[in-house]
Amino acid sequence: MEEIIKLAPIAGAAGVQEPLLVLRPRRGWQRLGLKDLWQYRELLYFLCWRDIKVRYKQTALGVAWAILQPLMTMVLFSLFFGKLAKMPSDGIPYPLFVLTALVPWMFFSNGITQSAGSLVENASLLKKVYFPRLAVPIASIIAGCVDFLCSFVLLIGMMLFYGIVPSASVVWLPFFLALACIASLGVGLWLSALNVQFRDVRYVIPFLTQLWLFATPIAYPSSLLSEPLRTVYGLNPMVGVVEGFRWALLGTETSPGPMLLVSAVASVLVLLTGAFYFRRMEVTFSDRV
Amino acid sequence: MADLAVRVENLWKQYRVGRQPERYSTLRDTMANMFRAPFRKLQGLVPGQGSPDAAGDDRFWAVKDVSFDIRRGEVVGIIGRNGAGKSTLLKILSRITEPTRGQVSLYGRVGSLLEVGTGFHPELTGRENIQLNAAILGMKREELTAKFDEIVAFAEVEKFIDTPVKHYSSGMYLRLAFAVAAHLEPEILIVDEVLAVGDAAFQKKCLGKMEGVAKEGRTVLFVSHNMQAVTRLCERVILLDGGGVVGDGPAGQLVTRYLSSGDGNTKMRAWDDPVRAPGSDVVRLCAVRTRTEDGQPTDLVDIRKPLGVEIEYDVLKPGHIFHPCFSVHNSEGVHLFSAQDTDGTWRRRARPTGRYVSTGWIPGDLLNEGAMFVGVAVWTLNPEHCHFYERDAVAFHVVDSYDEESARGGWPFSVPGAIRPFCKWETQSEHGTVVVPDDLPDDVPQAQCKG
Numbered sequence: 001m002e003e004i005i006k007l008a009p010i011a012g013a014a015g016v017q018e019p020l021l022v023l024r025p026r027r028g029w030q031r032l033g034l035k036d037l038w039q040y041r042e043l044l045y046f047l048c049w050r051d052i053k054v055r056y057k058q059t060a061l062g063v064a065w066a067i068l069q070p071l072m073t074m075v076l077f078s079l080f081f082g083k084l085a086k087m088p089s090d091g092i093p094y095p096l097f098v099l100t101a102l103v104p105w106m107f108f109s110n111g112i113t114q115s116a117g118s119l120v121e122n123a124s125l126l127k128k129v130y131f132p133r134l135a136v137p138i139a140s141i142i143a144g145c146v147d148f149l150c151s152f153v154l155l156i157g158m159m160l161f162y163g164i165v166p167s168a169s170v171v172w173l174p175f176f177l178a179l180a181c182i183a184s185l186g187v188g189l190w191l192s193a194l195n196v197q198f199r200d201v202r203y204v205i206p207f208l209t210q211l212w213l214f215a216t217p218i219a220y221p222s223s224l225l226s227e228p229l230r231t232v233y234g235l236n237p238m239v240g241v242v243e244g245f246r247w248a249l250l251g252t253e254t255s256p257g258p259m260l261l262v263s264a265v266a267s268v269l270v271l272l273t274g275a276f277y278f279r280r281m282e283v284t285f286s287d288r289v
Numbered sequence: 290m291a292d293l294a295v296r297v298e299n300l301w302k303q304y305r306v307g308r309q310p311e312r313y314s315t316l317r318d319t320m321a322n323m324f325r326a327p328f329r330k331l332q333g334l335v336p337g338q339g340s341p342d343a344a345g346d347d348r349f350w351a352v353k354d355v356s357f358d359i360r361r362g363e364v365v366g367i368i369g370r371n372g373a374g375k376s377t378l379l380k381i382l383s384r385i386t387e388p389t390r391g392q393v394s395l396y397g398r399v400g401s402l403l404e405v406g407t408g409f410h411p412e413l414t415g416r417e418n419i420q421l422n423a424a425i426l427g428m429k430r431e432e433l434t435a436k437f438d439e440i441v442a443f444a445e446v447e448k449f450i451d452t453p454v455k456h457y458s459s460g461m462y463l464r465l466a467f468a469v470a471a472h473l474e475p476e477i478l479i480v481d482e483v484l485a486v487g488d489a490a491f492q493k494k495c496l497g498k499m500e501g502v503a504k505e506g507r508t509v510l511f512v513s514h515n516m517q518a519v520t521r522l523c524e525r526v527i528l529l530d531g532g533g534v535v536g537d538g539p540a541g542q543l544v545t546r547y548l549s550s551g552d553g554n555t556k557m558r559a560w561d562d563p564v565r566a567p568g569s570d571v572v573r574l575c576a577v578r579t580r581t582e583d584g585q586p587t588d589l590v591d592i593r594k595p596l597g598v599e600i601e602y603d604v605l606k607p608g609h610i611f612h613p614c615f616s617v618h619n620s621e622g623v624h625l626f627s628a629q630d631t632d633g634t635w636r637r638r639a640r641p642t643g644r645y646v647s648t649g650w651i652p653g654d655l656l657n658e659g660a661m662f663v664g665v666a667v668w669t670l671n672p673e674h675c676h677f678y679e680r681d682a683v684a685f686h687v688v689d690s691y692d693e694e695s696a697r698g699g700w701p702f703s704v705p706g707a708i709r710p711f712c713k714w715e716t717q718s719e720h721g722t723v724v725v726p727d728d729l730p731d732d733v734p735q736a737q738c739k740g
Contacts, residue, residue, distance in 0.1 A: 019394035
């Protein structure tokens with residue numbers, strides 16, 4: 001053994017070999033490793049594809065759930081908040097008003113739930129093979145886009161039913177969808193990394209999403225609030241997304257404005273902090289899941 | 290010195306005792322720790338603490354100061370008993386976990402195979418699982434397209450390729466899982482104990498494929514408890530014990546050392562947990578031992594001495610006739626012989642339930658020197674049924690002396706051949722017939738010399 005160690009530096013000098021990869025202990029904050037993630041894009045694609053395929057393979061109604069969930073919630077909300085509580089709805093028929101918010105909301109809440117559990121669910125993978133760990137929660141968010149598309153079809157149907165045609169502001173819709181992705185990925189990264197360390201997270205999530213649902217203007221319009229407060233309200237990223245959807249599709253009079261900007265900044269902040277926290281905790285994942 | 294493939298320098302890895310893998314913590318624990326942490330840090334200031342040797346009481350080093358170089362094209366076996374740090378080392382090399390200290394330099398694309406069927410999903414079809422598994426193992430899509438048919442053919446699942454794998458038999462599942470992995474083409478391949486699964490035919494197929502990989506000139510790191518496989522595949526072996534390297538050299542030499550040092554504990558194997566013991570609901574294996582004539586368990590036998598193979602088993606249901614038997618393979622994997630029960634006591638009699646110990650004696654002056662692997666089985670005839678066949682249940686090592694009393698005849702070099710019977714020799718010359726030596730053991734003439 002000793003002989004080999006002594007010989008080695010000579011060989012290194014003569015062969016002029018550069019290692020492809022050096023593994024050494026990492027501590028503290030890490031770079032995001034997006035390049036590595038890009039090289040593994042094929043795996044990301046297959047993880048999404050698997051999540052989508054498996055999700056509905058054993059359910060009797062299959063993809064229909066993606067439509068049933070927002071539909072049933074819409075009916076319930078219309079009954080209790082629209083009919084009984086007589087909630088204002090910016091002059092839009094209440095069911096449509098709620099559904100337009102529920103579609104991005106469900107994408108968000110399902111996204112954070114799925115991604116929060118994703119690392120623990122894929123424990124066997126994390127323990128047996130290397131790949132950029134970020135791929136796991138990202139895949140579960142992207143897989144949620146299929147559900148979003150299905151429920152979006154329902155939304156279009158409802159708009160046709162009420163005879164509402166969106167104005168030119170509809171071109172902004174992809175922007176709001178992107179914002180929803182950023183927000184749910186950000187929160188999902190935080191929760192998934194925390195979930196590896198503290199399994200308490202699993203029990204917190206249903207409570208968190210419920211609370212968040214009512215902290216977001218879904219059953220009510222954000223126009224209930226007056227201006228300085230309304231902008232502060234935008235700190236909840238989903239406020240900007242939901243009001244943005246309504247503005248782009250239904251043409252509600254109040255354009256989101258400064259509130260939207262606050263939401264956008266908040267989302268990006270959550271994503272960045274989430275990603276760095278995730279990378280910091282990543283080294284312990286395979287030993288802990 | 291040829292090109293480097295892997296260089297490991299002063300590698301250490303620490304785990305918490307009883308937490309390997311570390312148990313997840315709850316918020317409550319962490320909060321409690323936050324209050325204790327400042328006091329711990331104070332303790333850390335006491336000299337002596339914090340150095341690798343004086344690690345805290347609840348921590349231990351799974352890998353301790355391991356260093357070695359592997360050159361391109363080398364096939365290296367990593368052996369050692371359970372807990373020696375083999376798997377932790379492979380996990381670090383394949384980037385699943387990080388070292389606590391030290392570093393590893395990799396001079397090529399690494400593909401690791403620590404488990405067959407990683408990421409397989411029962412709901413997906415064979416085809417879908419191949420695609421998913423290939424992506425997980427880092428195979429590019431073009432690469433997979435080119436090899437897809439080959440993979441399916443290797444796995445022998447052509448007909449069921451579009452059936453969800455939950456309907457597969459365990460054999461089909463394993464074949465499919467291994468097939469994908471076997472077609473990986475990284476520059477450095479890391480394999481952990483994947484040959485421990487599946488039936489004998491499957492293992493043989495896998496071993497054959499691994500040999501192919503090794504012959505292609507790729508660098509392979511191979512962890513196994515199967516010493517036959519290690520000696521067949523690897524030219525070099527690194528022997529680990531207690532987290533550190535205790536030997537590094539030619540495979541045959543180190544496998545011998547591992548087996549003869551008793552490290553491998555190959556002289557006896559017992560199955561304490563009846564659920565995991567080999568067997569059926571009729572008969573179940575309890576233990577297998579190799580022992581000397583005076584009853585001492587041993588895994589080291591003098592070439593001239595007989596060795597007993599003791600098979601201990603429980604008969605769980607009465608009314609069956611059993612045939613215990615064992616087989617001996619050498620380190621090249623050559624099946625030397627099988628021995629059937631020659632004791633007539635129970636040959637045609639149904640046995641009552643209870644514990645039995647059958648011992649078969651391997652005669653002295655039969656085997657050549659080296660490592661031997663014993664497989665044991667219990668059969669019933671009518672209908673023909675194998676209740677268990679435990680391959681490599683125990684292993685022993687045959688040693689020959691140089692004292693001119695053995696079949697070696699004082700020959701100082703290696704004596705090739707699968708067996709080494711003691712052949713009686715005589716030499717005729719003009720000086721008359723002389724028979725030497727005249728103090729031959731009585732049982733020797735049984736071993737006839739054909740040459």
